[in-house]
Amino acid sequence: MKSNFFRFFLFLVAAFILKNVHAQGPPIYTGTPILLGLEGGGVRTFGKYISKENASAYVQPFVVPYNVMTKFQIGGIVPFVSKSPEGLERKSGIGDVAVFAKYLLWQKDGSGKTFRVLGSIKETFPTGNTDGMPTLGSNAYQTQIGLTAGYVTTKFGIYGDLGYNITSNNLPDNLIYNFAFGVPLLPQKYPPKQLNLFLEFTGTYDTDNQRNNLFIAPGVQFIAGRRVLFESGVQLPIVQNVSEGQKTNFIFLFGTRILIF
């Protein structure tokens, strides 16, 4: 059933590729190496509903980036977390806060196209409450270093993330890998009003326990103007290697990005 849905979705994407395709916006789950405008510089927030076998959770992070220079961006992430495990009372509050920095390492521009590679580092602090269950934080410092690459033309865009998350407190480290392909559905114009379709894959590999988790993530994005967009997506598990009772059913996302700076 899932493989049929996947094949049908790939067919839809291929069909759109063969039509007139033009530039699109940033991927929903995968990073973008473009730091310009709303593509990489918008204040972002989204609600994420996570449905698991034995629990549900809601996460609402606020991501505030700031372009110090054209090639250098810093920012912070403050997440609101609410967890409802089976048999336990719901707990809500601020989760683990993070700060990040991104730097454009490589840029090759052509007529109507660009290839860019971004280096990034993110530090997450154990600010989430861990007194009693459920915990709102990881109780660990996490350092994530990564590379994001993207080849974006006026006809299509391909994006990829590769990162490594180092965790303190004897918790497992993770390899993070994401991939995105996006196409617009409407004729292109500027100022923009656009509807984008994305097909993404998001994965994590627990290097300590050799456990791989991979999700397929189709999404849709509406660009309402120069300074605002709305987006929605769903992550469905393809591969899951987790403890008994911890499997994810799905993760639903709805959010917005607004250009303030």
Place this chain on the structure above:
Amino acid sequence: MKKILFLASLFTFMSIAELNAQTNIEPSKNQQVSVKVDGLACPFCAYGLEKKFKEIEGVSDIKIDIDKGVLTFQMIDGKEVSEDQIRKQVKYAGFTPREITFSGTKVKIEDGKS
């Protein structure tokens, strides 16, 4: 004979006067500038470019054609913008300038270098 000479002189004088009138034109009050930009592959990229060029005094009527990768604008009466200024603004916006056209005169930029 004198009459012919007089008419010829008058004709010549009028031609020269008209020629001078055409060549002594003051700088266009609405100078049109067109900039070919490489790397313009997304609509939000275009917004960043537009924002950077609005910082230049005198720039008005900015238009961006994403498909052709071309930014066009006009200069308000009396204001001027230099090739160097344009090149720098494109780079500050995060792109690569390729060619600038000032009211019909093209200036090619080799390898997008400033």
